[in-house]
Amino acid sequence: MSSVALERLRKRYRDIDVVKDIDLDIAQGELVVLLGPSGCGKTTTLRMIAGLVQPTAGRVRIGGETVDDLPPRARNIGMVFQDYALFPNMPVRENIAFGLQERKASHKRIDARVAEMLALTRMHAFVERYPAELSGGQQQRVALARALAYEPRVLLMDEPLGALDQRLREDMQREVARIQKALGITTVFVTHDQQEAMVLAERIVVMNAGRIEQVGTPEQLYANPQSLFIADFIGRTNRLPGEARELADGLVRVALRNGRAIRARAAGAAQVGDAVVCTVRPEKLRIAQASDDASDNMMPVTMRRRSFMGSSIDLAVEDPAGSEILLKLSATSTDVPAPGDAIVVAFRPEDCLCFAATAA
Amino acid sequence: MMPGARRAYDSGLIAAFVGSALLFLVPQFFFIRQSLLPNLAPGVVGDTLSLENYRAIVTDAFYWGVFGRTIGLSVVSVAVGLLLAFPTAYLLARIRSRVVRWLIVLLLISSFVSVVVKVLGLTLLLGTDGPVVRALHALSFGLWDLRLVHNDASVAIGLVQYTLPLLVMILFGVIQNVPPSLEEAALVHGASDWRAFRRVLLPLLWPGALAAALIAFNMNMGAFTSAVLLGGGRVLTVPIMIQRKIILETDYPNAAALSLLLTLAVVLVNLAALKVRPGAFAATHPG
Amino acid sequence: MRISGKHIAIGAGALFSYVFLLIPLAVVVGASFDDGAGAYFRFPPEHLSLRWYRELPAKYWHGLELSCLIALAAAATSTLIGALAALGIAKGSLGRSALLETFFRLPLQVPFVVTGIVFLQFYYLLFDAWRVSLIGSYAGFVLAHLFFCIPYAAGAVGSVITDDLRRIENAGRIAGATEWRVFRRLTLPALKPGLFSGFFYAFIVSFGDVPVSVFLSTGGVVPLPVEIFQTLQFEFDPAVLSISSVVVVLSALFIVFVQRVVGLDLILPGARR
Numbered sequence: 001m002s003s004v005a006l007e008r009l010r011k012r013y014r015d016i017d018v019v020k021d022i023d024l025d026i027a028q029g030e031l032v033v034l035l036g037p038s039g040c041g042k043t044t045t046l047r048m049i050a051g052l053v054q055p056t057a058g059r060v061r062i063g064g065e066t067v068d069d070l071p072p073r074a075r076n077i078g079m080v081f082q083d084y085a086l087f088p089n090m091p092v093r094e095n096i097a098f099g100l101q102e103r104k105a106s107h108k109r110i111d112a113r114v115a116e117m118l119a120l121t122r123m124h125a126f127v128e129r130y131p132a133e134l135s136g137g138q139q140q141r142v143a144l145a146r147a148l149a150y151e152p153r154v155l156l157m158d159e160p161l162g163a164l165d166q167r168l169r170e171d172m173q174r175e176v177a178r179i180q181k182a183l184g185i186t187t188v189f190v191t192h193d194q195q196e197a198m199v200l201a202e203r204i205v206v207m208n209a210g211r212i213e214q215v216g217t218p219e220q221l222y223a224n225p226q227s228l229f230i231a232d233f234i235g236r237t238n239r240l241p242g243e244a245r246e247l248a249d250g251l252v253r254v255a256l257r258n259g260r261a262i263r264a265r266a267a268g269a270a271q272v273g274d275a276v277v278c279t280v281r282p283e284k285l286r287i288a289q290a291s292d293d294a295s296d297n298m299m300p301v302t303m304r305r306r307s308f309m310g311s312s313i314d315l316a317v318e319d320p321a322g323s324e325i326l327l328k329l330s331a332t333s334t335d336v337p338a339p340g341d342a343i344v345v346a347f348r349p350e351d352c353l354c355f356a357a358t359a360a
Numbered sequence: 361m362m363p364g365a366r367r368a369y370d371s372g373l374i375a376a377f378v379g380s381a382l383l384f385l386v387p388q389f390f391f392i393r394q395s396l397l398p399n400l401a402p403g404v405v406g407d408t409l410s411l412e413n414y415r416a417i418v419t420d421a422f423y424w425g426v427f428g429r430t431i432g433l434s435v436v437s438v439a440v441g442l443l444l445a446f447p448t449a450y451l452l453a454r455i456r457s458r459v460v461r462w463l464i465v466l467l468l469i470s471s472f473v474s475v476v477v478k479v480l481g482l483t484l485l486l487g488t489d490g491p492v493v494r495a496l497h498a499l500s501f502g503l504w505d506l507r508l509v510h511n512d513a514s515v516a517i518g519l520v521q522y523t524l525p526l527l528v529m530i531l532f533g534v535i536q537n538v539p540p541s542l543e544e545a546a547l548v549h550g551a552s553d554w555r556a557f558r559r560v561l562l563p564l565l566w567p568g569a570l571a572a573a574l575i576a577f578n579m580n581m582g583a584f585t586s587a588v589l590l591g592g593g594r595v596l597t598v599p600i601m602i603q604r605k606i607i608l609e610t611d612y613p614n615a616a617a618l619s620l621l622l623t624l625a626v627v628l629v630n631l632a633a634l635k636v637r638p639g640a641f642a643a644t645h646p647g
Numbered sequence: 648m649r650i651s652g653k654h655i656a657i658g659a660g661a662l663f664s665y666v667f668l669l670i671p672l673a674v675v676v677g678a679s680f681d682d683g684a685g686a687y688f689r690f691p692p693e694h695l696s697l698r699w700y701r702e703l704p705a706k707y708w709h710g711l712e713l714s715c716l717i718a719l720a721a722a723a724t725s726t727l728i729g730a731l732a733a734l735g736i737a738k739g740s741l742g743r744s745a746l747l748e749t750f751f752r753l754p755l756q757v758p759f760v761v762t763g764i765v766f767l768q769f770y771y772l773l774f775d776a777w778r779v780s781l782i783g784s785y786a787g788f789v790l791a792h793l794f795f796c797i798p799y800a801a802g803a804v805g806s807v808i809t810d811d812l813r814r815i816e817n818a819g820r821i822a823g824a825t826e827w828r829v830f831r832r833l834t835l836p837a838l839k840p841g842l843f844s845g846f847f848y849a850f851i852v853s854f855g856d857v858p859v860s861v862f863l864s865t866g867g868v869v870p871l872p873v874e875i876f877q878t879l880q881f882e883f884d885p886a887v888l889s890i891s892s893v894v895v896v897l898s899a900l901f902i903v904f905v906q907r908v909v910g911l912d913l914i915l916p917g918a919r920r
Contacts, residue, residue: 373735
């Protein structure tokens with residue numbers, strides 16, 4: 001297993017920098033997720049690691065050695081593609097055996113490894129079937145088996161679960177995580193689904209417009225997003241636009257557009273007088289009680305909808321400016337308001353982040 | 361679908377079928393009949409039906425030679441055509457660049473221009489007073505006085521000119537149907553460029569390529585522009601013989617017999633290809 | 648970018664193909680500017696002049712006109728018939744019959760030269776029987792060209808009638824559209840690439856045809872390719888160079904026009920505009 005290092009990696013197509021100065025160190029055995037919206041450069045970065053795309057500048061290092069001059073087959077990596085890319089003219093057995101055959105492994109070794117991979121992905125019943133006869137999930141597992149068969153030192157996965165339905169997707173996420181942990185293989189996983197990233201990753205690399213915006217564990221990114229983009233992209237959050245009035249004790253006093261004044265934690269370089277956006281997670285909002293701390297933020301809202309989600313109760317309320325705000329209450333809450341009720345929601349200043357309002 | 365609509369489609373099909381059947385089959389029927397009649401004198405045809413014309417041709421070694429040459433030239437041209445068409449079609453299908461648009465325009469222009477113009481260009485180029493011969497003559501200090509036309513090779517070149525654009529266009533469509541990720545997967549998993557081609561791309565292209573080859577083969581078997589103008593009377597193919605029988609000897613029955621034997625040869629080759637790869641018979645349209 | 652062996656092979660092959668295809672055309676156009684009235688064509692041209700453009704005999708222009716008209720009629724009619732056939736096979740009561748598909752492709756099995764004399768001979772019979780003269784007539788050419796154009800058109804239209812189209816049509820029916828509206832607003836637009844490419848290829852094959860038309864030409868009614876062919880066979884006339892150059896230029900203009908106005912992927916799906 002090897003580490004992967006990206007040094008000032010850049011890719012330019014005509015006049016556009018699709019990937020700009022990426023610096024990243026991935027430790028041996030780590031599962032890192034490249035997360036971001038479409039067009040952010042995550043797939044291009046992955047393909048540069050694979051050697052399918054040549055960087056315009058910068059270097060890729062696998063296991064400490066620079067691999068830029070090496071063709072994909074010499075990098076000893078495995079890759080699972082978005083469309084699985086199983087060879088339609090070969091049955092499952094031959095697909096899995098492909099890499100070993102190209103590496104001139106002995107028949108004995110090939111047979112042994114194919115059997116191991118089939119067991120690992122639980123596909124032994126399908127060994128003689130052709131890809132066209134398999135379902136999406138089955139094809140995906142064969143693709144994974146094929147990528148791992150020749151014991152590569154790095155595993156690359158390009159949005160492999162995108163085409164699966166929700167249930168199957170979640171199952172496969174757990175499968176991938178299990179297999180990765182079992183083999184201890186360094187893995188780079190690309191996805192635009194932040195939930196998927198949260199489930200799988202030890203570390204998430206959030207990318208936007210060709211750059212890395214933030215790297216961190218799921219907890220770090222969730223609790224301490226460094227930009228409005230990240231706050232919005234990871235998990236659900238409420239956006240409250242307004243203007244920064246005063247900075248004191250690390251907290252910002254903000255005059256919200258909906259008329260209320262609140263205090264929030266300064267999370268970006270917001271100056272007094274700037275237009276800002278405050279974010280607060282739905283689960284940090286609660287219905288105000290008489291016993292609440294006076295230093296908490298309060299906001300009068302009108303109840304609109306409630307949804308029972310099984311493990312939580314989601315409330316949609318409307319603020320004085322007409323914007324929708326989401327609350328997440330525990331499933332065991334009592335006194336859940338009814339649609340039309342006028343209520344007050346409360347939240348602590350520490351749970352609210354204030355960002356400068358850039359085009360995020 | 362509503363029954364009314366289905367009836368409309370059926371009527372359309374019936375109309376097309378009847379019209380086509382008349383066009384396809386009626387002239388052929390009379391033609392076959394003509395081939396069974398004896399040719400008494402130029403322009404004079406007898407009454408008695410027999411297979412005599414066929415017997416005379418089939419038992420004549422000379423005709424076997426001509427058929428062999430015709431098939432040989434057609435096959436060689438198709439092979440050369442495929443060899444050239446594949447890299448061209450691959451480039452057009454895989455390169456993402458605006459240049460590709462203009463390359464396709466050039467290709468379409470080339471297919472638009474009649475083969476007779478291309479052959480004209482070839483005679484100018486390869487003729488005894490043409491630049492190629494003169495250049496070779498000069499380069500070899502007067503030793504090489506080559507005859508580049510009026511031989512099998514020049515006819516084959518003419519046939520390739522005839523079919524290459526179509527081959528490129530068909531292969532273009534076929535290659536486009538193979539996702540690039542398949543080739544990439546092969547490369548990442550350990551295959552060299554050649555191995556990726558051999559093990560993944562070629563097997564997937566094969567049915568479409570065979571269909572294209574058959575179309576080109578059929579075209580070559582029926583062409584005579586190249587053979588006449590580039591062969592200069594020394595290259596004898598079945599189409600030329602047919603033409604001569606009509607124009608020079610006014611011998612319709614034997615021309616008909618030869619034609620039907622030619623058609624039979626084409627059909628047999630196509631059927632043989634069907635055995636090799638059943639899916640190949642579906643004529644792959646360049647689109 | 649790393650230049651691999653594969654890049655060289657593909658690049659060289661493609662380059663050679665293009666040079667191979669375009670050099671004869673360049674030679675023809677180049678030689679057409681030569682003044683020489685000698686007994687042979689010269690390339691490269693020695694004395695440049697537009698002589699052979701100014702002195703183009705009328706017969707070549709007639710031939711060009713005739714070829715265009717024949718190709719237009721043959722392409723249009725065969726596209727119509729081919730479309731009816733393809734639609735009927737895909738959507739009619741009989742279902743996708745392989746037999747029917749093969750039937751409409753039968754003419755592709757018949758070598759062009761054979762088609763030429765089949766129709767020549769047939770037209771003689773018609774003349775003997777009913778005094779109808781189709782040889783050397785516009786209708787005669789069109790009819791014979793239809794024979795080999797229909798398979799192209801039927802194939803082209805057939806290839807765009809996909810399962811996806813059926814799903815889209817069903818969605819339209821569920822949304823409440825009548826059959827006619829489904830056809831007009833969903834089917835027809837989807838057919839467009841097939842109709843265009845079918846017409847286009849039928850036109851190309853008809854316009855450039857020699858082996859069939861050469862047998863059906865008489866006296867003054869000769870399509871251009873046959874005219875050129877016969878000149879090259881029997882006489883010497885530098886005017887073939889100029890008329891051929893005219894054809895090359897007109898073809899180029901036409902293709903560029905189609906590309907600009909309609910886009911290449913209507914005639915070559917996947918070609919990108």
